[in-house]
Amino acid sequence: MNGTVLPVVVVGAGPVGLAAAAELLEQGVEPLVLEAGEHAGSSVREWGHVRLFSPWEWVVDPAARRLLEKHGWTQPDPESYPSGAEWAERYLAPLADALGSRVVTGARVVGVTRRGRDRVVDAGRDTEPLLVHVSTGGGEQRIPARAVIDASGTWTSANPLGGDGLPAIGERAAGERIRAAVPDLTDPEERRRYAGRYVVVAGSGHSALTAVAAFAELVADEPGTRVSWLLRRAGFGQVLGGGDADQLPARGALGKRAAEAVEAGSVTPVFGFRTERVEQDDAGRLSLTSDDGRQVESVDEVVVVTGFRPDLSWLSEVRLQLDATLQAPVLLAPLIDPNAHSCGTVYPHGAEELAHPEPGVYLAGMKSYGRAPTFLARTGYEQVRSIAAELAGDHEAASRVELILDETGVCGGAGLFDADLSHS
Template sequence: MSTQQLPVIVIGAGPIGLAAAAHLLERGIEPLVLEAGDAAGAAVREWSHVRLFSTWGEVVDPAAEKLLAPTGWVRPDADTYPSGGDWAERYLRPLAAVLGDRVRLGATVTGVSRSGRDRVVDADRESRPYVVHVEHADGREERLTARAVIDASGTWATPGPAGGSGLPALGEKAAADRITYRVPDLKDPAVRARYAGRRTAVIGSGASAFTALAYLADLARSQDGVGTHGVWILRRGISGSTFGGGEADQLPARGALGLAAKAAVDGGYADAVTGFRTEAVERDTDGRLVLVGEDGRRLDPVDEVIVLTGFRPDLTFLDELRLGLDDRLQAPVALAPLIDPNQHSCGTVYPHGVNELSHPEKDVYLVGMKSYGRAPTFLAMTGYEQVRSVAASLAGDQEAAERVELTLPETGVCGGAGLFDEPETAQSDGGGCCAAPATLQIGVGAPAISGGC
């Protein structure tokens, strides 16, 4: 069998992996999707309680919808917002069912290489098929061959730590019983009891942190949540862009999420601690957690900590491949400048495809959230455009691969440099940067903040 007759192996049966399979089939290329979880969209199901800020019309891939149409599947109202559970159950599950045995569950990829060639060997490399080492849920091992590999495994399994240096804070692992790296489901009675009436630190400054702050504020307002309070830990200061684009965001629900977080702190349900990078997590005599900053500051004790500092790609199983990755973001080198928060924080990236996703190793692609490495603000529609382009390229249609077929919505935010230690552009009212790191009570009657870092 020639290499071209082999399937394209797709790693991950999430939204982007399944869309990749649909686009490959549309191009007459046989896909094989390997999913470590026990169901399609396993990672999405873990945040099933969280509502997306994209509508159904923005999270259904066109090629996937064509594949589903003959089954009688009808897309939910395009203008409504699914939860993660809705997305998994009403879209990903039926899509995986249509793909049938092309999707293998409980199949964890532990290595990818070229047949008979480790990453050092040049000779005859590109003519060799890929070999993909798989460990199955029953303990069985298998090696599969492929003409190309599309890694859509995401970053969900590798969240960032609390530590400001990118390493776990001292004591962070020992405090694991009181730390979570996910937005908690406060509708679950057991989870709700864990946070009700407690003081909880939320570390992070993105959409997940906004969601957690809004959830905690809702709990504090409820009859069973009296005494619930948040401590919002930011490594930067507070500026006009801290809460996102608000009404200027072209995804209204995304803008509303930032406004909900702002309402949480404006309403006095959270303190904001700025310019704080966690160095250590200690316990007081009552067993509560004390966060210690790199500058020596010790915050008042908290009962729980929610760490939402982003995600990072797991590249360990790709060690034998020659990848071209940016040394900061761990994203493809041509894509990295477009998404680098050190350069901009507008959150708006022009659509991109095979050219930005290619590596020195031909026909291997990181797509979806994994393609962004450590950068945030990924949208599902970005991933759908990526896999459309990759599938076209694998089919030999380079014109289609390089054609842009997507317009992305803007965030409404341009906050200047993303560097934690450098000032943002001064505000038009003359406010400037930077005040010393501070603990700010942002509540009813508190003075408005202008400027900041």
């Protein structure tokens, strides 16, 4: 790398981060991808047992495909649905290999600032480089960058069980019994943890639907297993999605499976339950109390799938302009408000909507959506294509954002377990 030309630092070697690197490279801009995990797609691998509800055709970035094909890569059947593990192994890992030394793993970004200036100082914000503070096994580094694309996602910042956005009283103390992830019930050890027990699933997004569908099978197969489904809202509303009308068939099937579980009595919904307190008895069982005094008692395990939020702590020294409600860029927030949009009705957007008062800083991918639970991979790929064009000086291409998404249903990144899909 030419020592006088600073790279664009991309934070996170997930689907959108690696796509950003491929898009930048195609534009002639040198990327440097910093990944906290030991492998590309580390977060995706943690939910590797779950199958996406988007087919291969929609989860491969166009620039990434072109780069991979130069290295002899063949895309899997475009109409089949990858699991998270397959997405990581068959796409993200080869893509990281194709990018070579531009991807650095085991490098956790702990801060971004303007060289020699905290966020209060006005002078030099458009002339001094950004400094990316990185923690590695070998110590700390500071990497100068011409721009930073934060595609670190939200996986490591799960929302709590507590109904007011903070952990409920006693939630942390009961941590051994509360898990913030969809369990892999095909794993014998995981299965033993839940089989024959009283399980509570909390949440109303696609991860909750996935968990409910999986636990319904466990109820059928393992005597004594009981499942309650806690929802903060007063009824299902649009929770169960578009069914047969959904333009993403796997997404529609996910909602149908959850609805069938409720209708069959395998899963009992509890509406309007906002957890305020968690208490644990001498046997380790939990009692959950809502803010209106209702209780769900004698619970063995709680699966919390209430969504995610962005970790903005390490961006405290750069000037972001975020919506007060969603914590998304202010120009993007009204386009993705979950009260008005599903993932299929989000308007096309790119570098202009994702920019901040801090020159050269962009949030992309799931993190750009803040607390809005409506993100699709294709949205992220179009975001970084636009950002890469803007950083390359092609403002016309950056502003020419075209994206067609599938309406209806529940939006997110993953759907049914392998055994539940007939689309493979």
